[in-house]
Amino acid sequence: MEEMFREARHRRMPKGQILIYEGDPISNLFRILEGYVKVYNIQPDGAERIIFVYSPGDMFPLTSFLSGAGIGRYFYECMTEVNFQIIPQARFQELLRGNLNAGEEFIHYTMDISQQFLERISALSSNSAHRKVVSLLHYLVERAGTELDAGASKLKIPLTSQDIADLCGLSRETVTIQLSKLKKSGVISGTRFLTIDTSKLKND
Amino acid sequence: MSKTDKFEIFVNPSGFIEQKFIGNQTPKSVTDGVDQLIKLVRKLHDQKKQVLVLVDITGVPKITNSDAMRGARRSMVKSMKEEPYNRIAVYGDMATQVLVNTMALIAGKRNKIRVFDNRIDALKWLKAKG
Numbered sequence A: 001m002e003e004m005f006r007e008a009r010h011r012r013m014p015k016g017q018i019l020i021y022e023g024d025p026i027s028n029l030f031r032i033l034e035g036y037v038k039v040y041n042i043q044p045d046g047a048e049r050i051i052f053v054y055s056p057g058d059m060f061p062l063t064s065f066l067s068g069a070g071i072g073r074y075f076y077e078c079m080t081e082v083n084f085q086i087i088p089q090a091r092f093q094e095l096l097r098g099n100l101n102a103g104e105e106f107i108h109y110t111m112d113i114s115q116q117f118l119e120r121i122s123a124l125s126s127n128s129a130h131r132k133v134v135s136l137l138h139y140l141v142e143r144a145g146t147e148l149d150a151g152a153s154k155l156k157i158p159l160t161s162q163d164i165a166d167l168c169g170l171s172r173e174t175v176t177i178q179l180s181k182l183k184k185s186g187v188i189s190g191t192r193f194l195t196i197d198t199s200k201l202k203n204d
Numbered sequence B: 001m002s003k004t005d006k007f008e009i010f011v012n013p014s015g016f017i018e019q020k021f022i023g024n025q026t027p028k029s030v031t032d033g034v035d036q037l038i039k040l041v042r043k044l045h046d047q048k049k050q051v052l053v054l055v056d057i058t059g060v061p062k063i064t065n066s067d068a069m070r071g072a073r074r075s076m077v078k079s080m081k082e083e084p085y086n087r088i089a090v091y092g093d094m095a096t097q098v099l100v101n102t103m104a105l106i107a108g109k110r111n112k113i114r115v116f117d118n119r120i121d122a123l124k125w126l127k128a129k130g
Helices: A062-067 A091-094 A100-124 A129-144 A162-168 A172-184 A197-204 B027-046 B069-080 B094-105 B119-128
Strands: A009-013 A018-020 A028-034 A036-041 A048-054 A074-077 A082-088 A146-147 A152-155 A195-198 B005-012 B017-022 B052-059 B087-091 B114-118
Touching: A018 B005, A028 A091, A028 B114, A048 A100, A048 A129, A048 A162, A062 A100, A062 B094, A082 A091, A082 B027, A091 A100, A091 B094, A100 A129, A100 B069, A100 B094, A129 A152, A129 A172, A129 A195, A129 A197, A162 A172, A195 A197, A195 B119, B005 B027, B017 B027, B027 B069, B052 B119, B069 B094, B087 B094, B114 B119
Parallel strands: B017 B052, B052 B087, B087 B114
Antiparallel strands: A009 A082, A018 A074, A028 A082, A036 A048, A036 A074, A146 A152, A152 A195, B005 B017
């Protein structure tokens, strides 16, 4: 996809910056070079529900781009400082048109991302708090983990209990209980940048 | 009507082409399905009729993006781009919607190809402009 973003503009945004608001008209496509962007909506009770975390190499907002809706369906907010590229969707579409090799790469990407989206939604709908937290840790290792040595991974995103609660759709209190249990069993360690014992996580 | 164990295709009494894929597909079944569809599209076009196509993918349990399917995907994009149809409405699950939307984008035919999650909405769009 690098070829497609060759003429894109580069931007850097600080942590906490909202790039897209729900309901915003959208005409650009973003591609992350460094950093992480969370995708969330606001529940009727005011709680933030994080649906997805985009990491370096990812493009967004794909849902509205692919459907041609032109309206943001979620909020997109920088979780860290983010360095990204930005290109008008119409230009990206023009570059993609008839380019079967880039098209094939794009198909792989959109299918993979949509699969991960479905897995996240399925994890969010689980009834078990433990399952939700464990599924989230698997997901975060995959998307934002850096391997320390065989069987251990450290997350590159700083997370508070509230962030994890928003990512799981649980209360902060429930998440604190679950995290304590996982710490006791040696699955996780550390505070904001969690280290995860992936072999223990697999067996959990 | 043409029918195999992987798909069936026919001209609906309402005049549009209807194609239904059944079960997990192979590269051959997809390209065969596309070939059959092209034949009917060209036939209706030659008869100076409006060419509307309804494709049902709800019977395919798993849509894959495997390398084995690369040729089949290319033949779909090529036919989306070149064949003389007026509109195609496809309905299926989320993976189907992502795949078809992406292919329509690559073919540059997003205005002529729409994806839905059910038959009613697909038919409504197909017929509304008809």
